[in-house]
Amino acid sequence: MPTPTVRQLKKDMAPYEKSHARTSILQILNTVLPFVLLWYLAYWALDISYWLTLALSVVAAGFVIRIFILFHDCCHQSLFKSKRLNEIVGTITGILTFHPYHQWKHAHSIHHATSSNLNKRGTGDVWILTVEEYLTSSFWKRLGYRLYRNPFVMFVLGPFYTMLIENRFNRKNAKTKERLNTYLTNLGLVGLAVLLCSTIGWQAFLLVQIPIFYLSGAAGIWLFYVQHQFEDSYFEKEEDWDYVKAAVDGSSYYKLPKLLQWLTGNIGFHHVHHLSPRVPNYYLEKAHEKTPALHKVTTITIASSLQAIRFRLWDEANKRFVGFKEIRLMKQVVKQ
Numbered sequence: 001m002p003t004p005t006v007r008q009l010k011k012d013m014a015p016y017e018k019s020h021a022r023t024s025i026l027q028i029l030n031t032v033l034p035f036v037l038l039w040y041l042a043y044w045a046l047d048i049s050y051w052l053t054l055a056l057s058v059v060a061a062g063f064v065i066r067i068f069i070l071f072h073d074c075c076h077q078s079l080f081k082s083k084r085l086n087e088i089v090g091t092i093t094g095i096l097t098f099h100p101y102h103q104w105k106h107a108h109s110i111h112h113a114t115s116s117n118l119n120k121r122g123t124g125d126v127w128i129l130t131v132e133e134y135l136t137s138s139f140w141k142r143l144g145y146r147l148y149r150n151p152f153v154m155f156v157l158g159p160f161y162t163m164l165i166e167n168r169f170n171r172k173n174a175k176t177k178e179r180l181n182t183y184l185t186n187l188g189l190v191g192l193a194v195l196l197c198s199t200i201g202w203q204a205f206l207l208v209q210i211p212i213f214y215l216s217g218a219a220g221i222w223l224f225y226v227q228h229q230f231e232d233s234y235f236e237k238e239e240d241w242d243y244v245k246a247a248v249d250g251s252s253y254y255k256l257p258k259l260l261q262w263l264t265g266n267i268g269f270h271h272v273h274h275l276s277p278r279v280p281n282y283y284l285e286k287a288h289e290k291t292p293a294l295h296k297v298t299t300i301t302i303a304s305s306l307q308a309i310r311f312r313l314w315d316e317a318n319k320r321f322v323g324f325k326e327i328r329l330m331k332q333v334v335k336q
Contacts, residue, residue: 012290013275016276016280019081019280028070039212053207061211061216064216068097069266071099073086075104077278095192100178100181102182107124107171116249117235129145130313132316134313134327163213223254226305230298230308231320234250235316247271248293248297254270266285267281312324
């Protein structure tokens, strides 16, 4: 689609880049309180049927995703006007979602500044190799990449590795404030787990928490994965990279049913979010609807998004994603 100018889009987004304290507080109440209630009901249901506990865990996991969106907005300073309030709420919601506030904020800011830039991959994004890079890589790098991109590794093992292991440690050059926040988050997680285990027992705690933890984590990885990896996506080298095109063409509009749209905090309007991270989640849909230039962005649905599982490598020559099977066919053609 033709790309609007930066100046025009900044003008279009400006009215929505303002947080509304009352709306933000209401979101916290209608998200965190139902989650706490659902967690308790899932525990209560253990005496009736574990299937009922699992059913309640699915719903509770949806609310964890919504809590993460609040955390995400805090990281962008868009949930509240106050930087301090964003930091406090972000740290608390970060504990509930297993994400250190300052650590994730740093990595995610880099993701926004470098999204779809082939020369600046590696921080806050999904590992992507181009066809040429893959073909010229060592055997071990190709093997590691294939394992990383395997759906079982990414969506089954991924949540446990990312949230239980990776998020618990600081990056090498992290500043003191970021390090302390990671320690505080870890301490909060341990304290919450000890409190619940001593109250209801560790077996009951794990029976309730593990399904909620896994389902929300897997869904979160899926959302992040699919909204930048779709058939008509955008990736360019530094010299040809453009911020607006990266946002408009490199981020999809994930059109979800209204209930799922609410639970995911409108993050399906990912193109709007990448255009202006300061737009709070509750204004993303309105910003999209009121900006005609965004109505032609790539739209994906739950059904069409499933094909993204087959996407493995970025084909620079043809500007599209390809799978490993296509690479084998390419190599066979070259040999012939």
